[in-house]
Each structure stands twice: as structure tokens, then as C-alpha cells.
Amino acid sequence: MTTEQMDPSVEDFAAMLDEVFGKDERFDGKVVTGTIIALDKESATIDIGLKAEGRVLLKEFASPGQDAELAIGDKVDIFVERIENATGEAILSREKARREESWTLLEKSYEAEERVNGVIFGRVKGGFTVDLDGAVAFLPGSQVDVRPIRDVTPLMNITQPFQILKMDRKRGNIVVSRRAILEESRAEQRAELITSLADGQVVEGIVKNITDYGAFVDLGGIDGLLHVTDISWKRINHPSEVLSIGDTINVQIIRLNPETQRISLGMKQLLEDPWSSIEQKFPIDTVLKGRITNITDYGAFVELEEGIEGLVHVSEMSWVKKNIHPGKIVSTSQEVQVMVLEIDPDKRRISLGLKQCLDNPWESFAEKFPIGSEIEGEIKNITEFGMFIGLADGEVDGMVHLSDLDWNKSGDVALSEYKKGDTTKAVILDIDTSKERISLGIKQLTTDPMGAVTGLRKGGTVTCTINAVTENGLEVSLGDEDTPMDAFIRRADLSRDRGEQRPERFSKGDKVDAMVTAFDKKTRKVSLSIKALEISEEKEAVKQYGSSDSGASLGDILGAALAAGKDKK
Numbered sequence: 001m002t003t004e005q006m007d008p009s010v011e012d013f014a015a016m017l018d019e020v021f022g023k024d025e026r027f028d029g030k031v032v033t034g035t036i037i038a039l040d041k042e043s044a045t046i047d048i049g050l051k052a053e054g055r056v057l058l059k060e061f062a063s064p065g066q067d068a069e070l071a072i073g074d075k076v077d078i079f080v081e082r083i084e085n086a087t088g089e090a091i092l093s094r095e096k097a098r099r100e101e102s103w104t105l106l107e108k109s110y111e112a113e114e115r116v117n118g119v120i121f122g123r124v125k126g127g128f129t130v131d132l133d134g135a136v137a138f139l140p141g142s143q144v145d146v147r148p149i150r151d152v153t154p155l156m157n158i159t160q161p162f163q164i165l166k167m168d169r170k171r172g173n174i175v176v177s178r179r180a181i182l183e184e185s186r187a188e189q190r191a192e193l194i195t196s197l198a199d200g201q202v203v204e205g206i207v208k209n210i211t212d213y214g215a216f217v218d219l220g221g222i223d224g225l226l227h228v229t230d231i232s233w234k235r236i237n238h239p240s241e242v243l244s245i246g247d248t249i250n251v252q253i254i255r256l257n258p259e260t261q262r263i264s265l266g267m268k269q270l271l272e273d274p275w276s277s278i279e280q281k282f283p284i285d286t287v288l289k290g291r292i293t294n295i296t297d298y299g300a301f302v303e304l305e306e307g308i309e310g311l312v313h314v315s316e317m318s319w320v321k322k323n324i325h326p327g328k329i330v331s332t333s334q335e336v337q338v339m340v341l342e343i344d345p346d347k348r349r350i351s352l353g354l355k356q357c358l359d360n361p362w363e364s365f366a367e368k369f370p371i372g373s374e375i376e377g378e379i380k381n382i383t384e385f386g387m388f389i390g391l392a393d394g395e396v397d398g399m400v401h402l403s404d405l406d407w408n409k410s411g412d413v414a415l416s417e418y419k420k421g422d423t424t425k426a427v428i429l430d431i432d433t434s435k436e437r438i439s440l441g442i443k444q445l446t447t448d449p450m451g452a453v454t455g456l457r458k459g460g461t462v463t464c465t466i467n468a469v470t471e472n473g474l475e476v477s478l479g480d481e482d483t484p485m486d487a488f489i490r491r492a493d494l495s496r497d498r499g500e501q502r503p504e505r506f507s508k509g510d511k512v513d514a515m516v517t518a519f520d521k522k523t524r525k526v527s528l529s530i531k532a533l534e535i536s537e538e539k540e541a542v543k544q545y546g547s548s549d550s551g552a553s554l555g556d557i558l559g560a561a562l563a564a565g566k567d568k569k
Contacts, residue, residue, distance in 0.1 A: 034092070036074045044070055046092060052083055054090035060098075098134025103169055106135055115161040115181060120152070128152065130162060130176055137162070137174035146182050147209070189221035190261055197263070199256050202270065207247040215239045217251060217265055224263035226251060233268045233275075233307025235293055274307040275348050282308075282340045282350065287357055292334045300326045302338055302352055310350030312338060317354045319361050319436070320395055330354070361395040362433040368392075371428050374445070379422045386411075387418060389426060389440060398438035400426055407443045407450075407524070408486050449478070449485035450524065458519050461533060464489070466510045469503050476512070476528065485526070489514060493529035496538075501531075 034054075038045035043055045061068035061076070070076075079096035083089075109116050120139060122129040127140040139162070144152060155178075163180040167173065197203070197219075205217035205224065214227040228239050236242060243249070251265040282288065282304065290302035290310070299313040317329045330336060342351040369375060369391075377389040377398070386401040402411025405418075418424065426440040450456060456478065464476035464487065473491045477484040493514075494501045506512070515536060518527035 032080055033075055036070055036072050036076060039070060039072060046076065048080065048090055048092070052090045054080075054092035056092050099136075100134075102133045102135035106132060106164065106167065106174065107169065110164045110167055113163075115163060116176070117159050118162050118176065119159055120156045123152075128156075132162070132174065132176070135174060137164075137176045139176050139178065143177035143179045146179055146186065186221060193219065193221045194256070194258055194261055194263075197253055197256055199253055201253045202250060203253065204248060204250055205265070207243050207245055207249065210239050210243060210245060212238065215243050217249065219263070222261065222263065224251070224253070224265040226265040226267060230254065230264075230266035230268055233271065233273065234303065235301065235309055268307075274305065275345055278308065278345055278350070279343055282343065284340055284343065286340045288338055288340065290336060290338055290352075292330050292332050292336060295327050295330065295332060297325065300330050302336060304350070308350070310338070310340070310352040312352045312354045316341065316352070316356070319355045319358065360433065361392065362431070362436050362438075365392050365396050365438070366431045366433055369428055369431075371430060373428045374425060375428060375440075376423060376425045379418060379420050379424060382415065382418065382420055387415065389424065391438065396436075396438060398426065398428070398440040400440045400442055404429065404439075404441035404443055407446070407448060408484075449480070450521070456516060456519065456526070458516055460516045461513055462516060462528070464512050464514055464528065466506055466508055466512065469506055469508060471503065473503060474506055474512075476514075478526070487526045487528050489528045489530060493517075493531045496531045496534045 032048050034046040034048040036044050037047045037053070039058075041058075043057050044061070045053055045055050047053050058068045058070070061070055079100060080090055080092060106116060108114075116132055118130040118132040118137065120128050121131050124138070127138055128144070130137040130139045143165075144155070160178065161181050162176040162178055165175045165177050165180075167175070203219055205219045207215050208218045208223060209216040212228075214225055215231075216223045217226050226239075226243075228236055231239060231242050249267065250270060251267055252269045253263060254266045254269065255262075255264040257263075288304055290304045292300050293303045293309060294301040297314075299311050299317070301309045301311055303309050312326075312330075314324075314326050317326060318324070321329060336354060337357040338352040338354055339356040340350065341353045341356070343349070375391060375398075377391045378394075379387055380390045380397060381388045386399055386405075388397045388399050390396075391398050402415060405411055405414035424442065425445060426442050427444040428438065429441045429444065430439040431437075456462060462478055464474075464478055466474050467477055467486075468475040471491075473494065474489045476487050476489060478487060479485050489512075491501055491503060494503065494506075512530060513533060514528040514530050515533040516526060517529045517532050518525070
């Protein structure tokens with residue numbers, strides 16, 4: 001029998017069977033509209049037509065944190081995964097249906113850069129999961145708020161707007177941001193708020209964050225920076241010493257930049273500047289009590305009153321302790337007496353002195369030991385220019401310069417005869433209490449041999465004792481044995497007669513007269529010459545006893561001079 005010959009009623013019945021059982025695969029993987037025909041505590045039975053029914057769990061119809069609101073007869077969109085031909089039961093999914101609908105709508109919102117509503121319902125590594133009406137998106141932790149927040153619980157299971165940052169339908173990835181929405185809202189609020197603010201205005205704010213350099217204060221939608229130096233007139237090491245997060249404070253707007261929306265704030269500006277009358281409060285040379293607040297390598301800061309600090313430089317801490325760290329003289333929080341040395345209101349600086357409130361050992365020494373006094377002390381240090389001697393039980397030091405060690409010896413030679421730790425005597429030559437200097441002399445313990453030598457002047461005649469005979473001349477000494485002065489007579493100056501210019505004709509211990517041809521008190525150098533004395537004596541004899549014009553010989557003249565000399569004796 002051909003199809004054309006079949007009974008029409010049989011054809012209709014075959015078409016119905018085909019429709020119900022043979023061609024139901026056309027529903028697979030599609031979203032269809034079904035009708036709720038039954039409800040129980042856990043699921044809903046849905047008729048999708050053509051004698052096919054399926055069950056869907058109620059939780060698939062509920063938003064996160066809420067209950068499903070369904071009734072028999074409601075029409076719902078449902079995703080058909082497949083139809084079981086054997087039983088006629090359909091495998092349905094409301095969640096997948098919502099996901100398909102949501103993806104289509106979300107793609108449109110993403111292209112239009114529109115906000116979408118969603119619910120944060122779970123935590124995952126690095127962030128949170130968000131239900132976008134069926135589609136699950138990822139919310140990175142950094143995109144939750146404009147600032148890191150510790151507890152996200154209050155933000156979960158509530159509907160709120162998000163911005164889609166990127167999405168990939170093939171991979172099923174959606175990344176959203178809550179922070180972008182907040183920043184946009186805050187930007188609008190800031191723009192509106194900043195027009196109502198002005199320099200010098202006093203406003204109320206809440207401390208939102210504290211850093212090493214200051215605190216950020218929320219002024220009701222816009223933040224301002226309260227720098228650590230503008231918190232108080234007194235020294236503050238860290239803002240947390242004065243402020244805590246959450247504090248409500250009054251601040252003054254110091255600088256406002258509408259273009260960058262940066263605001264600088266100040267707290268101390270609301271109080272009277274303690275430096276405004278500083279010179280009247282603390283006159284120069286006033287002695288005050290203060291507290292050490294900070295110690296540095298170069299000195300210590302002393303708080304005189306709240307907001308007023310002065311510096312005691314290390315050089316003003318002790319009369320006698322030099323090149324020592326201030327921490328070895330004072331300690332933090334110590335109460336001390338200080339003297340006001342200098343004030344600079346413009347630079348907001350006060351120079352203080354600690355040692356000025358103590359007895360000055362240099363002045364005490366000067367009162368006890370006048371210039372010219374003979375003292376004794378231990379050699380504390382030897383340098384290339386002299387040595388330092390401890391005086392007055394080591395409280396002060398005096399210095400002996402190289403030039404004040406010995407009358408005759410060079411400074412280097414004389415210095416080599418001393419060593420650190422030796423005890424020596426000295427004479428006080430000068431005291432300068434302002435510069436804290438005491439000049440000492442060792443050679444001044446004895447008489448200057450220059451003063452003991454008769455005739456010690458240029459052109460004068462002196463009597464010398466020969467100490468040594470050398471090839472080049474004679475080493476001689478002048479003056480007393482106790483205070484001898486050394487000198488040297490060159491070979492060429494031993495006689496006017498070249499044949500007599502022989503050092504060997506002299507002996508050690510002999511006494512000879514010589515003329516002073518040069519004398520420098522400053523360098524203590526003396527030049528002597530027997531030759532010059534002979535020439536001088538010859539000229540004097542010629543002058544007194546005759547001349548070559550009289551016919552007398554030079555021998556006769558000298559003989560007469562010698563005879564006259566004997567008669568005088």
C-alpha cells in the first residue's frame with residue numbers, strides 16, 4: 001500500500017506519533033516556555049508541551065539569599081537539556097535558561113558600557129563570585145572597593161550595580177568591578193563638593209587612613225591630606241601619636257587645587273602659633289627648664305613648652321667633653337636646665353646651651369691660676385704642633401706649642417724627648433676662656449739664655465766657649481753654663497789672615513772673643529766672626545793711634561794700641 005492509498009485517519013495518527021516521539025530532539029539545547037503544573041517543597045513540575053514534562057529544583061528559581069516565588073500556572077522560560085523518549089520526562093534547567101538569557105543581555109550592556117545589577121554570593125581564590133541574573137561573574141578582590149576592606153559580609157547577598165570589565169562567552173568568563181562604580185560616583189561627588197570648599201575654610205572630617213607622612217581625612221566624599229607637620233605645633237614622630245582611624249576632627253583647608261582635586265589640610269592652624277611671641281617669652285640668656293625630646297648626632301632637642309623646641313648643639317653641651325655623642329651626656333625625656341643663646345623667629349629656631357648652666361671650668365681655672373703661674377700635669381696627647389697637658393685634675397687641657405718647648409733645640413727635636421703619660425711642669429702663658437684655650441710653655445721655666453749674654457747685639461762683642469772643633473768651623477756656646485746659647489763660627493770667620501783660618505789651631509774649652517755679625521730674636525739665630533772683630537779692632541786702633549800718613553807702620557800702631565790696652569787694665 002502506498003502512502004497515497006493510506007487512510008487519512010492513519011496518516012494523522014502517524015504524524016502525531018512522529019511529533020511526540022520521533023522529532024522531540026528539536027527541543028534539545030534550546031530555551032522554551034513552559035507552564036508550572038505542580039509544586040512541592042523541593043521542586044516544580046513544568047509542562048513544556050507535546051506531552052513532555054520535567055522537574056526543576058526550586059532553588060534554581062531563587063536569587064542568592066532569597067526564596068523562590070512561584071505558583072501553579074506560572075509561565076517560565078526553561079532550558080531543555082534533553083528528552084527521555086522512554087519515559088517522556090524532560091531534563092530541564094532554569095539556571096541554564098537564565099544564563100543564556102543573561103549572556104545575551106550582558107553582551108549588549110558590555111558593548112554599551114552600561115552598568116549591570118548583580119549579587120555577590122560566594123568567595124573564591126583572589127576574589128568573589130557574582131550572580132548576574134543567572135550568569136556567574138568573577139569579582140577580583142581589588143575591584144570590591146576604592147580601598148581595601150577587611151569584611152565583605154555586609155556587601156553579600158544584596159543587589160547592587162557592577163561594571164563589566166571583560167567577558168568571553170566561549171570560555172564562559174565574565175569579570176566585573178564594583179570599584180569602578182564607586183569611583184565614578186565619588187568623582188561626581190568630589191566635583192560637586194570641591195566647588196563648595198575654599199582656602200582657609202574650617203571643615204569637619206573623619207580620619208580614614210594613617211601613613212608615616214600624615215593622615216587622609218574624608219571630608220564627605222573627597223579626601224584631603226593632613227601632613228604630619230601640620231598636625232601640631234610640637235614635634236610629632238608619627239601621626240598615630242595624635243590620631244586614630246575613625247576620629248572625627250576639625251581641620252582647616254590650607255591649599256585647594258580644583259583641577260587635580262588635591263586638598264592639603266591643617267590642624268595646628270586652628271590654634272595660636274606659639275612662635276608668634278617667642279622673643280618676649282624667652283629672652284636671650286634666660287635660664288629655663290625643658291625636656292629632652294630627641295637626640296641626634298649633632299645635638300639634642302629640648303621642649304620648652306608645647307609646640308616650642310630648641311636645639312642644644314653638641315658644642316654647647318659640655319665645657320670639657322669634646323667629640324662625644326650627645327646620647328652619652330643626656331637621655332630622652334630627661335629634665336634639664338638650658339640657657340637661651342639665640343632666637344630666629346623666621347626660621348622657627350632656638351639655640352640653647354646646656355653647659356652655660358654649669359660652672360665654667362675655664363673661668364674657674366683662670367681665677368685659681370693667673371698667667372705666669374707654674375703648674376704640673378700629665379701629657380694627654382702629642383701632636384705634630386705640640387702637646388696637650390691635663391690640668392686641674394683633668395677638667396681642662398693646656399697646650400705647649402713646639403716653639404715653647406726649649407730655648408735652643410728645634411721643636412721637633414725637643415718634642416721627641418717627651419711621651420704620652422709623662423708628668424711635666426709648665427708655665428701658664430695665656431688663658432682665653434671664650435675660646436677655651438690655655439697656652440703653656442716649658443722653656444719659660446728657665447731664663448732665656450739670650451738675656452744672659454752680654455753684648456748680644458749686632459756689632460757687639462761676645463766671649464764664647466768652644467764646645468767642639470770641626471772641619472768647617474767651631475761650635476761655641478754663649479752665656480752662663482746653666483743657660484747656655486749655642487752658636488757656630490764658620491771657618492772663613494776664624495781670622496782675617498787666610499793662613500790662620502784653621503780650626504785645628506783651636507781647642508775644646510778655649511774661650512774666644514767674636515763679633516756678632518747677625519742676630520734675629522724671633523728665629524734665635526746668631527752669626528759670629530773672629531775675623532770681623534779683628535778688622536774692627538784694627539780700624540779702631542788706626543783711628544786712635546795713628547795712620548799710614550804719619551809715617552808709622554801698621555805694626556807700630558797696633559803695638560801702641562796693645563800697650564794702651566795693658567795700661568787700662
